[in-house]
Amino acid sequence: MRVLVTRRWPDTVEHALSDSFEVVLNDSDAPLSQADLASAMGEFDVLAPTVSDTIDADIIAGGDRCRLIANYGVGFDHIDVGAAKAKGIAVTNTPGVLTDATADLALTLILMAARRAGEGERELRAGAWNGWRPTHLIGSALRDKVLGIVGFGRIGQATAERAHHGFGMKIAYYARGPKDEAQALDAEYCATVPDLLAKSDFVSLHVPGGNDTAHLIDADALAAMKPGSYLVNTARGGVVDHDALAEALISGYLAGAGLDVYPEEPDVPAALLQLENVVLLPHLGSANAETREAMGMRALANIEAFAKGSGLPDRVA
Ligand code: NAP
Numbered sequence: 001m002r003v004l005v006t007r008r009w010p011d012t013v014e015h016a017l018s019d020s021f022e023v024v025l026n027d028s029d030a031p032l033s034q035a036d037l038a039s040a041m042g043e044f045d046v047l048a049p050t051v052s053d054t055i056d057a058d059i060i061a062g063g064d065r066c067r068l069i070a071n072y073g074v075g076f077d078h079i080d081v082g083a084a085k086a087k088g089i090a091v092t093n094t095p096g097v098l099t100d101a102t103a104d105l106a107l108t109l110i111l112m113a114a115r116r117a118g119e120g121e122r123e124l125r126a127g128a129w130n131g132w133r134p135t136h137l138i139g140s141a142l143r144d145k146v147l148g149i150v151g152f153g154r155i156g157q158a159t160a161e162r163a164h165h166g167f168g169m170k171i172a173y174y175a176r177g178p179k180d181e182a183q184a185l186d187a188e189y190c191a192t193v194p195d196l197l198a199k200s201d202f203v204s205l206h207v208p209g210g211n212d213t214a215h216l217i218d219a220d221a222l223a224a225m226k227p228g229s230y231l232v233n234t235a236r237g238g239v240v241d242h243d244a245l246a247e248a249l250i251s252g253y254l255a256g257a258g259l260d261v262y263p264e265e266p267d268v269p270a271a272l273l274q275l276e277n278v279v280l281l282p283h284l285g286s287a288n289a290e291t292r293e294a295m296g297m298r299a300l301a302n303i304e305a306f307a308k309g310s311g312l313p314d315r316v317a
Pocket of ligand 1: 074095098099102150154176208209213235236260283284286
């Protein structure tokens with residue numbers, strides 16, 4: 001069985017894959033072109049892409065050999081699962097193994113935005129720090145502040161747990177229905193996004209990307225947030241209207257924001273790059289060694305199950 005891995009994966013996983021299958025790895029780690037991805041559909045049984053590959057209907061139409069798209073990552077909005085399904089191609093992801101890492105990063109962004117950590121580091125490195133003073137780079141406390149979680153799934157809940165048990169924050173959440181897991185966090189359910197935004201001092205986004213959540217946080221939603229509040233996004237860039245976010249940050253209506261994801265990665269909206277009150281990270285949510293290896297092993301488990309003809313553990317389409 002021929003497997004194409006589109007980017008470098010951890011060595012251990014690449015070796016494990018190569019032990020079992022005829023694997024083509026991407027030693028240069030450069031993104032494949034859309035033409036290469038399309039022709040791979042006719043040359044490989046399994047395509048193993050990541051969020052940096054856009055697997056749209058044109059790619060899926062590129063050939064008839066591929067029968068499994070084994071994504072390295074939990075989010076799969078970069079894959080046209082409808083087109084895959086229509087062609088009888090299964091799609092799998094790697095849920096759960098990156099929950100802790102991504103929740104850790106959401107907390108990193110909450111803390112960095114609240115405590116103006118990026119701004120402070122830039123000042124220090126520029127040689128502009130002139131010593132401790134009571135009014136220097138004053139941020140916000142977290143204890144007793146309301147953290148509003150949009151999308152109360154695995155990562156949303158793990159972020160809420162950290163914020164509540166570790167930092168004394170109160171939790172509110174929006175989901176498509178109340179969740180039993182909320183009880184242990186004394187978390188308040190909000191039936192609409194605007195209700196949640198209106199009562200949150202910090203808002204953290206944890207819904208999947210894609211058409212259903214595109215610009216969920218638009219100019220109206222930002223206006224529904226509390227003045228002086230903070231927005232954090234580790235979900236997908238398309239969930240936020242970045243022009244509207246830049247305006248809210250420039251006007252000072254929002255105190256700050258922390259972003260890990262962008263609509264057209266690796267491009268970062270130019271207006272945001274000029275601002276001090278936004279923390280900008282390069283899609284680091286799952287980027288620790290343990291997690292990246294576990295993600296690869298999870299993708300491998302799906303490929304092995306596919307090769308054996310058994311049920312796919314993480315089938316999403
Ligand atoms: P998950 O467990 O499936 O949680 C997603 C939650 O969003 C679910 O609770 C789901 O609600 C809710 N949801 C789905 N569609 C919605 C909609 N249209 N409106 C409102 N709520 C909706 O997924 P997860 O493992 O927490 O991952 C969440 C997302 O994080 C991924 O899809 C991925 O895009 C992103 N992510 C980013 C990074 C990073 O590196 N920054 C790393 C990992 C994941 P129900 O419970 O009602 O289905």
